[in-house]
Amino acid sequence: MTAGAGPAGRTQAVVIGAGIAGLASAALLARAGYAVTVLEKQRQVGGRAGSWELDGFRFDTGPSWYLMPEVFDHFFKLLGTSADEQLDLTVLDPGYRVFFEGRPEPVDIRRDRRLNQELFERLEPGAGARLGSYLDSARSTYELAKEYFLYTSFASFRPLLAPRVLRGLPLLARLLLQPLDAFTARFVRDRRLRQILGYPAVFLGSAPKLTPSMYHLMSHLDLDDGVLYPRGGFARVIEAVRALAEAEGARIVTGAEVEGILTEPAAGRHRVTGVSYRDLDGTGQILAAGTVVSAADLHHTETALLPRPLQTYPERYWRRRVPGPGALLIMLGVDGTLPQLQHHNLLFTRDWDANFGAIFGKAPTVPQPASVYVCRPSATDPAAAPAGCENLFVLVPLPADPGLGRGGVAGGGDGGLEALADTVIAQIAQWAGIPDLAGRIRVRRTVGPADFAADFNAWRGGVLGPAHVLRQSAFLRGSNKSRKVEGLYYAGGSTIPGIGLPMCLISAEIMLKRLLGDTSTTALPEPLPAAGARAGGVPGAGAAR
Known part of the structure; x- marks a missing residue:
């Protein structure tokens, strides 16, 4: 068996990390025809979206907001199922409660836009109507982002020259250059309301003064679209994605700590040949592969798993x-x-x-x-x-x-x-x-x-990854493909499109699009054809671009 060949001649792919991005990557790669092995350092899958139990108390140890439900549903539909089939989702109403220092009464954010407008109006006369305008803008910005920016690898900018994008360039420029806190101040003056509208910056690992106002689109998700909860917690979401990956044929190995990404010279550059790792017994192992997808932290992948000459993002990059x-x-x-x-x-x-x-x-x-x-x-x-x-x-x-x-x-x-x-x-x-x-x-x-x-x-012990400041957003964020090593790709919150479980699911899809040479900006058609049904047959290492 060659480094790139797997069972029945399929290309062997290794995925590093079994968080949601790694599991999603494994599911999509396996469906596309790759022989996939996932190597996970911990003894359980899930990564930051883990779980812990003691004395009858069960805790999700990471993400807990189920936002962007259509992204989850789309991912499941790529694999021939749906969120309704995989999860038991409950609508939260109120979506959340906010306590303010020095104020005795909290406020509740509801599922109904009208009720939220009434709340804003009570706290600041005139703010109800302005919230409506704010949410209209948030929704249109979200739809634009979903169509042109969230599902693209930025491998080609030609699809972004669409008339709708070009017409909106002046507005997009303002939304990128104006910070979120200044943007919200145009709509509301009350400190409490500005905090409600500014807090989504935290979901992006940033602060309202540092986050581009483009991300006011997040308010569409909680104030307009609503907040859901999967019964069984987010561990149930992880279980569903894992089961789908295994059903597609992916093999998941826990207690396997990857120590290096292996390469060899090829046509003036390097290409991956596999990974080295230590198993549960501490024994060193080599796993050959023609494609490697690291869903581990991008800083760790680049600075610890690759030699310095092959690092696209060396330590000096991270200092900035x-x-x-x-x-x-x-x-x-x-x-x-x-x-x-x-x-x-x-x-x-x-x-x-x-x-x-x-x-x-x-x-x-x-x-x-x-x-x-x-x-x-x-x-x-x-x-x-x-x-x-x-x-x-x-x-x-x-x-x-x-x-x-x-x-x-x-x-x-x-x-x-x-x-x-x-x-x-x-x-x-x-x-x-x-x-x-x-x-x-x-x-x-x-x-x-x-x-x-x-x-x-x-x-740096961060809980989310690089903050969504301007120079770390969209195509300025870490790429999902190595510039130095052919066959090495990235997925997860530290690469495009960014932070959060929905973004991690999208990152897996973008990785597959990049590998298959798909430069479109929209989500893949549902369902993703199984490899045997795909024109041209099973992809090989040469399909990567």
Whole structure:
């Protein structure tokens, strides 16, 4: 068997990492006719979208917002199924609750646009109608992005010369050059409303002052389109994607830590020949492949798995990049009910700029107090906690710095992180009116930036990846193909199109389009034909461009 050949003559492909991008890549590659092996460092799949259980409490350890449902549905339909067939989705209404420092009453964001406009109008006369205009703009920008920017590899800019794009160039330029916070200020003055409209920047690993206003499109997703929840949590989403990958023929190996991407000279450059890895027993292994897709952190892939001459993005590139935030994660199993909280909850500090400045400034520090996200999945999914108990997942954005330490179970993490967790628990108790919260905690686990660095090889211990600032968005973000090594591709949140589970699914599809030489900007037709039904037969290594 040659380096590029697999069973029955199929091209052998290796996918590094079994997060959602790696599993999705494996499913699409296998359907396209590749013999696929996925190598995952951890003993469970999911990557950042993992799960953890203790004493009957079940926690998602990463993503928890199900947005852009059509992206999930499209991915499933590529594989001949649908989100409705794979998942049990529940509409959240309210979508989320927002607590404001110094304000006794929280506000709820609803599924109905009219109700959200009424809320904005109550908080600021005239803001209801302006929210309607804002959301109309967000929707049209989202549709434009979905048609021309989200599903393209930017391997060719010719498809972007469409009349609709050219007509919109002046507006697109303004949306790219004006920061999100300045854009929202054109529509609302009330600090609380500006925070609601500006917070989606955090989903993008950035801050409202750093994020291009193009991303106001995110408000279409939560204020207009609505928020869903998959019963069983996001671990259920991972299970569904894994099962589809395996059904297509992909082989998934856990406890396999990749140590290097192997290459050989070919026609004046290099091409991949496989990977080296250590298995569960610590034994070194070689796996031959004609195609390698790394869904691991792009910084780790480039600087640790390739020799310096073959790095498209060497260390000096990363010194000029802006990392997304790190995070302290706090998982709490709580006795009794917590009706003061919705499924999703946001706690916003009064000094918004200082909060983000602490995380993204030139001398990053831990914000005090911090704006905090609290998820209570047991509000929707009784299986997330024992009867009569609640499950809380808390995310505290921090600077991306592994030096802030590691977490642990039952207070066993590094002292600074555990002290911060105590402070945040007290903050939630005070702001949400749960004075006895700390005394009701039965299960506690913390996770810190050093855990992300150790477990996921995350650049600077970040929780998301490179921030979506202007010079790290769209075609300015990391490419999904190596410029130095033929047959090496990338997928996941640190490459195009960006951060979040929907973006990771799209990144897998863009990777396949790039491999097959498809430079279109739109999503692939549904379903993706199986290799035997594809004109031209099974793809080979020569199909890569």
